[in-house]
Amino acid sequence: MQVLFDPGLFWNNRAVIVSGAEVALALGAVSVAVSLAFGLVGWLLKASKMRAFSWLGNAYVESMRNTPTLLYLYLIYFGLTEVGVTFSPFVSAVLALGVQGGAYMTEIIRGAFNAVSEDQRQAARALGLRPWKSLVYVELPQMLRVAFPALGNQVVSLVLGTSLASVIAVPELTYQSQIIGETTYRYFSVFAVLAVFYVLIVQVLNSLWRAIERCWFGRWGVTV
């Protein structure tokens, strides 16, 4: 029976693993940004007073939330080539994670906006703030406070989602580990360490998020 755990394996492949982690984090970061953009558009649609737009926003959120992420990777990477649109694996993964994460972001933004009471808006207007100033100085800080924990969860779930990009050959952490596993057949070492990597990334992200929250909103107490 072979040695189950082999630390040398990781030392020998350290360059590949580090680059995989970098790609995973980069993919996660870009996906978060793209999903925020989609989320903003989704929320504007959903909050629109025009029935057609709000219907469209609802349809977007519901259809994204009720279908698997993998489907979007395949649709964008393999499916769109059938109709003549080709994206690189990385861009496909960003679009897939972004467009689906956007639906969750829509709900997060909507929840945050609704949590800031109408009184705040009226008070800001009564003090002579223009709507955009009221948004920037009064509403957005409070929205961010409300949405912050949910945003953190969404960031984590997007980072975990990047592992799926390995199926379309984005050279991220899971993909690199698979290759090391296939060439050395040390599957146990490779996947055990891969799992530890993800746990570490997620725990670091979580504590970072909590630290930022304490630093920015600690004085505010629990509620807005």
Added chain:
Amino acid sequence: MAQLAPYLGILLKGALVTLGLAGLSLVFASLIGVVVGMVATSGFAPARAFAKLYVETIRSVPLLVQLFFVYYAVPLLANLSPSPYQAATLALSVYGGAYMVEAVRSGIQSVGTDQRMAARSLGIRYRVLMLYIVAPQALRVTIPAAMGIFIDMLKGASVTSIIGFVELMQTAVNIRNTIFALSPLVAAAVLYFGMCFSLSRMGAGIERVLRYEDR
């Protein structure tokens, strides 16, 4: 679209396979959830720490990596060779189980401790207390959450295609590789949406019925 017509039967069968996998895993996940959920709310600190470790680890590792671990790594430990279906069921159960633990835990904790103390002071035994006093009230919180988890597992079942289990996702990809069109993937999307959306509507309905104190 016309190209797809002869394959609609297989696609539907794929959807049933997905439902079957997620359904069976849901049963196991619920068992894990109830057992570990009770451990997580017990008074024994090391047991609580174990439950927390399980939940946190599973929730911090992508489902795909868990599947790889079960399918490729665990067999090396014990000289097993699980089929993709077995590996998929195991991984999905353990994955869903972690979320189920949280659902059960929040359900149990939604029942006030005063009720437990009252029951204990009346001399009601732990088993009777859990079964007849805590469980009926905890289920109001747990069941709606469990519906959400089931939807998540149904979507997660698509990931099992990567270790070679042929369910709806893989069926759609196979058809796409035969007829080279966008339509099989779109059809799969429609099937996934149909399944998950009706489940989430059902969940919302159940939640409305269970929230009886608001009426």
